[in-house]
Amino acid sequence: MSAAPSPFASPPHGLTDRLTRWARGLSGKAEEGEEETPVERRSRASTAADREITRRRKLYDDIGAFLFAHDLDLTSMNFSVALDYLTGTNIGIEKAVKAVMMERGQVTNSWVETVVAEQRADEITPEALVAMLDKVEENLTLFTGLMHESRSSAKDYGAALQEHAKDLASGGDAETVLGRLVSLTRSMVEKTRQVETQLRDNQKQTQALRSGLENARQAAEHDFLTGLPNRRAFEGALREELSLARAQGEPLAIGFCDIDHFKIINDTHGHDTGDRVLKFVAGLLTKISNDRCHVARHGGEEFVMLFRGKTASEACALVDKVREDLAGRSLVNRANGEKMEQVTFSAGVADVLEYEHPRAALRAADRALYLAKEHGRNRVYVAADTD
Structure with a gap:
């Protein structure tokens, strides 16, 4: 007959591991390869979410401080430039802001408009337009090829069906013919899936190109300062x-x-x-x-x-x-x-x-x-x- 465990005995090995991991987690010394418990994961996720909220709030405060320090209008353009500068997302904007602050000590609304216009001009160059048009032509060629391939596959599939139907009508082995039909149908379904996938990719690229061309047209036909047509x-x-x-x-x-x-x-x-x-x-x-x-x-x-x-x-x-x-x-x-x-x-x-x-x-x-x-x-x- 085994004795009852003493209340002062060492805790089971699993609990000891958990307590050890918990203590290491508090001290930031968790070892590689140690598995987190669900509670630990939830706690870590909650802490990460809190840090992200704090980071965003600080970023919003920093952007507001930047705009007010330079007496900039509360526009999406100024907000975007402040965001790019403070986060370093756009290296060109970051360098330009640092340069003008070194030279003049202040960023102005007109300067922001000029810099953004230059950035957009860099994005929509004649070479970029040519590249976009070349891509449109390439997509159209691909689309035409896919349609031709699809029609050819459908035609071949129809002809094969007719041949197998003739085999059945002339007394051919039904099991063999049906097996060929199943194989043929599977091949046709696979080809159709491939064409559909390519068409979806082609459609996405075409949509992106359409958006780029529309941006280029807007930039080419509008005055950046006033927003009026040029x-x-x-x-x-x-x-x-x-x-x-x-x-x-x-x-x-x-x-x-x-x-x-x-x-x-x-x-x-x-x-x-x-x-x-x-x-x-x-x-x-x-x-x-x-x-x-x-x-x-x-x-x-x-x-x-x-x-x-x-x-x-x-x-x-x-x-x-x-x-x-x-x-x-x-x-x-x-x-x-x-x-x-x-x-x-x-x-x-x-x-x-x-x-x-x-x-x-x-x-x-x-x-x-x-x-x-x-x-x-x-x-x-x-x-x-x-x-």
Whole structure:
């Protein structure tokens, strides 16, 4: 008869191992090859999750501190640059931020826009576009080959079925014929699976290429600072709207708008403030745009507008409302909180259909714009029909 175990005896070997591992875990000295218990795993996972939450919170705090320290707008672009810099995700951004901080001591909104634009320009080079187009052509060739192979396999499979059907009809051994049919069907199913897999891969690559080409098109047709279409995109819209206006017998007006004394704004308040003024004016003009009214940045402080279904005088009235809105605003320099001088623009409008070529209408609107400048600025003129 065995004696009852003493309450002071050593614990079983398994418990001893667990206690040892637990103690080592607390001291951070767990040996390689030791197995964790479910409790230990849950505890470690919970600790890792807490550390990740703490890390993210600190990163959010660091990003916020970076944005506020440099007086950057709370935009996705600025947030992305701060994230890339603080985490080192984008080496180019990290080096650029360090360089500008060494040189100037501060990062600005306009600098961020310039650097990001350069980064995107590097990503979407003519060589990259050629490579993407080559890949599209390669995918199309592969797709055509897969379709041809699939049709050939289906044709061969149909012909083989007919042959085996003839064998059965002529009294051939049914078991042998059925065995061949099963083997043939398995082979066809396997080929079909292979083609489907290749087609799925081809579809994924095509989707990625489509996204890349769309990004390239957006970058090529939009002004990065204001978000408006650029001159290239506007010229395309002009061709389309001119064709529609002629086909539907509608009027078509075009206008140029130029911010008055913009150089003085830059020289007095700095280029960051000048950029904000450009974006502000772009926002006011965007309010009147729709599928029949197009607004674009033509370059510098100049914007161009196109109005289908509006005469030159009607378009002039629309632009003049925006001019009045801007002239009545009291803008403030965010850098120092000081009130800025009145910001205004001058504009010229012309009837596109009054001219033999759209470029002649553009020149007429441009002349009307500079006539408005000469006569005191902060006004909108309509080009004379005889121009």
